[in-house]
Amino acid sequence: MMEKIMLTLDEQVDEATKRMILHLIEKKMKYDHYKNTHFFILSFFILYCLTLLFICYTLIIVPNEYSIMKSITILLDKNHLIFLFLMAVFLFGALKFYYEKKEKAETEFHDLRCEIIDKSHDIWTEEHWSTRHRVFDEIKQQYDINLYYESK
Template structure:
């Protein structure tokens, strides 16, 4: 952030600096939720597959073709019920972080589009050539594209 601040000090006003720093903060927040959501999703898929491989030979195979007998045996086993409830808890966490990720992405994208739309006002004629240097720096350091509004 220091190098971006140094580059911005010469060219833009205080409000623009705050907006750029706020954009970086929103990008970091979005990346955090995105990585957390991916980790929980991966763990949830692995957990479900493991639970399937544990419960299939213990419950389904011994009970044969009867679904009602399989469900009864599943509900009669306390540790399997606990494991299924833990899976439901993981699914809730997955949904929670998905919604947080979507909200953070929307906030980040809206602020990024606002900066792109106001770039003609922010960088006047004398600083217009240095705008590209700042945009390149933002792209290289923080992976924030300020050239186009598309994601």
């Protein structure tokens, strides 16, 4: 895929611009990776917590609904339930970690994309200005990167 981009850029831009566009594509792929991983962990975390809540409700809360203290005592006596709660805490930590990574990757990608948009008048000379739309469209179709506007 990147060879195809390089072929369309060969006659139109210099080596530095090619590297910027390739770096932009790499940032987009990194952002997409973190976004997909974060979504997967978030989905799993929600499903896990709902399952854990259902287990605790059916095994502890319902049989001991007359006493909150007895429910808490039974909950703390079961080692496997404590382990399951610790797993939920671990999943929450992983969720937060990947959220921060996703946000950082998105910021880096957006900043580089805006820099390319700002410098597009310097990158494409007058003779290549009309063909820049073809390159922008190709990048938009293949990698879903909008180089026309700075808004996300």
